[in-house]
Amino acid sequence: MDMDDHLYWRDSNKHVFNLKTAYTKLAEANWDTKLPIWKLIWTLSVPQRLRVFLWITFKQRLMTNFERCRLFIGHDPFCPACHSHQESTLHVLRDCNVAKEVGSLVDPSLISAIFIKLICRIGSWPILLARSGRSLGIAFSNITWTRYYAESKSQTTLSATSVHVPVYWKVPNPGWISLNVDGAVSIHTGFGTVGGVFRDHEGAWVFGFNKTIGITEPLQAELWAIFIGIQIAWDHGFEFLIVHTDSLEAVKLLEYPNAATSSLPLIRAIDKAHQKAWVTVIHGTPRQGNIRADAIAKLANPLCHEAIIMEEPPAALLSLLDNDKLSVNLL
Numbered sequence: 655m656d657m658d659d660h661l662y663w664r665d666s667n668k669h670v671f672n673l674k675t676a677y678t679k680l681a682e683a684n685w686d687t688k689l690p691i692w693k694l695i696w697t698l699s700v701p702q703r704l705r706v707f708l709w710i711t712f713k714q715r716l717m718t719n720f721e722r723c724r725l726f727i728g729h730d731p732f733c734p735a736c737h738s739h740q741e742s743t744l745h746v747l748r749d750c751n752v753a754k755e756v757g758s759l760v761d762p763s764l765i766s767a768i769f770i771k772l773i774c775r776i777g778s779w780p781i782l783l784a785r786s787g788r789s790l791g792i793a794f795s796n797i798t799w800t801r802y803y804a805e806s807k808s809q810t811t812l813s814a815t816s817v818h819v820p821v822y823w824k825v826p827n828p829g830w831i832s833l834n835v836d837g838a839v840s841i842h843t844g845f846g847t848v849g850g851v852f853r854d855h856e857g858a859w860v861f862g863f864n865k866t867i868g869i870t871e872p873l874q875a876e877l878w879a880i881f882i883g884i885q886i887a888w889d890h891g892f893e894f895l896i897v898h899t900d901s902l903e904a905v906k907l908l909e910y911p912n913a914a915t916s917s918l919p920l921i922r923a924i925d926k927a928h929q930k931a932w933v934t935v936i937h938g939t940p941r942q943g944n945i946r947a948d949a950i951a952k953l954a955n956p957l958c959h960e961a962i963i964m965e966e967p968p969a970a971l972l973s974l975l976d977n978d979k980l981s982v983n984l985l
Contacts, residue, residue, distance in 0.1 A: 701871045702844065716743045824939065828855045830894040834939070835883045836947035837867075837875025837901075846870035848879035849951030851971075852887070859975060862964040864954035876901035877920040879951070880908075882961055884927045884934060893932040898939040898947075905938045946974050 663671040665679050695708045710716060719741040722728030733741040735752040747753055826832040835850040849864035863886055867878050880899055887895045899905060910916065913925040928934050941948075949971055954962070967975055 711743060711747070714743055716746070718743055718746050720745075824898060824937075824943065825857065826853075826855050826896050830855060830896055831860065831887065831892045832896055832898065833883050833887060834898045834944050834947040835876075835879035836899070836944055836951050837870075837872065837877075837879045838948060838951040839870060839872050839875050844869045844871075845956065846875040846878075847951050847954035847956070848875055848882060849947055849949075849954060850879060850883040850886070851946050851950060852892075857975070859967045862950050862967065862971075863961050864950050864964075865961040866954045866956050866959050868959070873901065873903055874920065876904045877907075877918070877924065879947075880904060880936065881920060881924045881927060884924065886961065886963070887934070888927065888930065895932075895934045897934065897936045898944060899936065900939055900941040900944040900948075902938045905936060908936055946971055949974065 662669040663675070665675045666672060695705055695712070698705060698708075715721070719728055719733065720731045721743075723731040731740045733739055733745060733750055736750050739745050739749070741750075745753075824832065832853050832855075833850055834853075835848065837846060837848045839846040846867045846869070847864060848867060849862065851862045852860035854860060863882070865878075865882060867875065870878070876899055880897060883897060884895070907913065907916065907918065907921050908924060908928070910921075913921050916922050916925070928936070950964075950968065953968055953970065
């Protein structure tokens with residue numbers, strides 16, 4: 655029986671061409687899409703940009719000098735840090751002397767076992783931030799992103815086994831305004847909000863604020879909360895301000911002597927606002943003493959990206975604020 659010839663795509667069940675199966679077919683020559691490592695990378699509890707970085711690294715697609723030369727968009731394949739070896743992925747992340755120095759700044763005991771396995775296979779990721787002659791101080795400040803997630807997990811474990819001790823709101827001295835700030839980030843969507851509560855030395859509500867900042871990371875959200883809070887305090891003419899945040903990592907970054915030249919734009923902005931204000935002090939506080947700021951941050955309207963000033967406390971915070979006033983009277 656005579657039949658016309660037809661084209662069939664053998665790599666799909668319906669023998670019809672589609673981009674998904676074509677991409678899988680082409681990728682098989684470079685990496686196995688079914689390896690468990692790919693699932694492991696995308697389930698790590700780290701910022702999304704770190705997952706993307708690990709994914710690109712395992713695919714051997716970091717834009718090193720060697721890779722640039724391979725793609726004919728560069729002419730010098732050697733490492734700009736040591737000038738003695740070609741800058742391959744393995745060299746820039748593990749073998750380079752500068753990479754080893756940056757890697758030594760990370761305390762492995764603070765990092766989860768799964769993440770350590772990945773780090774051991776690809777080297778110390780922050781070295782890319784120290785390339786092209788930039789200082790190790792810049793790379794060190796970015797290592798805090800990894801430490802933030804590791805330390806927050808260890809603190810959660812310790813709090814579950816420790817004896818419960820009541821933590822009260824810290825009363826400021828007369829004439830001072832207390833500002834508790836916090837950032838909240840959804841673990842499902844990565845969507846972040848910030849909030850803050852201004853109170854006087856008697857625990858009376860001055861006003862509060864919250865704001866939606868979009869997709870972000872926990873440390874960034876904490877820094878945004880501090881920055882917005884100081885800005886609002888400046889606009890309202892508060893001469894003596896004490897800021898409380900439960901992010902010790904943010905406090906450490908802001909206490910660095912070189913905060914004014916930090917690689918993080920928010921650190922530079924906060925330092926500038928800090929210097930502009932009359933008297934501003936930033937302190938760390940336990941998470942239990944900051945639940946009012948956390949609550950007001952989570953009340954932010956996700957569709958509104960403007961800072962909302964609240965002259966009256968939300969109903970959800972009234973009982974918490976009354977408890978704080980009671981603790982003021984007891985002290």
